[in-house]
Amino acid sequence: MKILVCISKTPDTTSKIAFTDGNTKFDETGVQWIINPYDEWYSLVRAIELKEKDASVTIHLVTVGGPDCDPVIRKALALGGDEAIRVNADNTDSYFIAAQIAEVAKKGAYDLIFTGKEAIDYNGSSIGGMVAELVDAPYISLATLFELNGTTATITREIEGGEEVAEVSLPVVVSCQKGVAEQRIPNMRGIMAARTKPLQVVEPIAVEALTSVVSFELPPAKAGVKLVDADNVAELVRLLHEEAKAI
C-alpha cells in the first residue's frame, strides 16, 4: 500500500500580504513559511493514521519547488512521511505542477494520492483534479472523512447544501479538508528521524506552462467602519436597508 501526499509551501496564515517588483512578485520579507495547512493537517495526518493502523503502508511526499522548500518538506517528514521527492522547478501554472506530480505518481504506482483542498496562497483547488486526469484515476474532491477497507475507500465529501458518501476502489485521488484528520505537532523523535529520511531531488519533465501571473493587486482599503450607537439599533437596520441595500 503506497500513499503519495502532495505538499505545498505557503506563507504562514498571519503573513502580511504585499508585493514587490512593480506588483509582480510576492514580498517574502519577514514571511514565515509553513506546510499548506490543508496538505498538513488533513491529508498528511490522515496518511500517517493509515500507516499507524497498517505498518505495510508507505508514505511518500512530493513537492514542486526550489531548494527553499526543503525545510518545509523536512517538517512534513518529521510529522511522519517515509521519504520525499522534490521536483526542482518554480512555476505558478497549475498544469505544469500537476504534470510534474503525475509523472512522480506514475513512476511510483501509488494506490492513493492525497492533496489538500487548495493551497492558501493561490487558492487554485486544481492540482488534485488535474493529477487524477493525468493518471486516469477517479477523483473525490473536498473530502471531510476518509476510511479505507482493504482496497475500497469510503469517502464523505462536501456537496452543495450537504454531503455525500462515495465508495471507490483504489487507486484514487482525494482532496482533503477539515474533518478528515486533526492537526498534529511533530515530536523530537520525529524531528531527529526526519534529518536522515531520504529527500530525493528530481529535475522536472518538459511541460509548457499554460498560464502565468502578470501582476498582483491589493484590494482597495475599506472606507472605514460606520459605528452605530448600541441604543439606536433601528439606525443600523435603516442603514442596512437604505444605504447598503443588504436587507
Added chain:
Amino acid sequence: MSVLIFVDQTENHIKKGAYEALTYGVQVAKQLGTTAEALVLGTVNDDLASLGKYGVTKVHQVANETLNHVDAQLYAKVIAEAVTASGANVVVFSHNQTGKAVAARVAARLKAGVVTGACALPDTSNGFVVRKTVFSGKAFANVSIHSAIKVISLNPNSYQTVAGEGTAEVVALNVAVDASKVKITAVNKVSGEVPLTEADIVVSGGRGLKGPENWGVLLDLAKELHAATACSRPVGDAHWRPHHEHVGQTGVQVAPNLYIALGISGAIQHLAGVNRSKVIVVINKDPEAPFFKAADYGIVGDLFEVVPKLTEEIRKMKASA
C-alpha cells in the same frame, strides 16, 4: 469559436450559481465577438430553452441519468467532448463544489490553461488576462492564459446575474457515458437550513456568545433574515456548533451579500474566510476588536442586549414594507 458555459444542476434543478456563470459567459462572448452556448449534464426538470433569457443561443444537453451525480472522471470526459463538438475556445464554470471537482480536470484533459476563482471579466486588450482572488481573498492576481482553449471558473457571488428575453435552441448531445467507478451510497442534505456557501446573508457567532446554550439570540436573528448560520474556529473546536459551520481560512469560505459577526474578534484567519462578503456588520463589546477594521457597520455593545433589539427592528421593518 464560441464560449461554452457549464450549467450545474442538483437534484434535477439548475443551481442558482449557474445563472451568474451564464451571464458572465455571455458577456465574455460579446467581448470576443462570438456566441455563447450552455452545456447541461444529466436530466433536469427545468425549461432549458428559457436559458436563452441570459443570452445563450444554444443549450447542449447530455441527458444521461448517470450524470445526475458528479463523478469528476466521467464529467471531464463528457465536457471535454462537448467542448470539442461545439468548437468552444472558452469554457466557463462556477467555482463551487462541482466546479472545484471538474474545471481543472477538464482543463488538463484539453491541455487548456485554467484560472479558478475568477472574479472579473477577462482583459482581452492584450492577450487573455483573468483576475482571480489569491491569498484567501487578501489580494488579486491577474493571470494570463496562453493556450488556445481557456477555462475559467467564476467565484460565486462575484458577478451580477442579468436576465432579459430570449429562447435558446435545446440540442441533445450524443456522447457515450462510461459506467461510474464511484458509487454514491448516501446523500445527506442539510434540510430546513439555508446552505452556508449559497446564502445571501450569514449570521455568525464567536466566543462572545459564551456557550452553546446562548445561541438562541443568534438563531432568532438568522431566522428573521432567512440567513445561514456560521461560527468562528474556537466555537467549532469547542463543539458548541457543528464543525461544518466553521468559517475561516481553514474552514468554509463565504461571500454573502451580508455577513453579521456576533462576538467574533476577527482574527486574520477568520477574516480570510469572510473578506469577500459585500457588507460586513460587527457587533462586539470590545471596541478594540480587530474585526471593526474590516467592517462596514458596527455596534460596540453587549450582543445579548443588541441582537434581540436588532431582530425586533428587522421584524418591524419587514412588517411595514
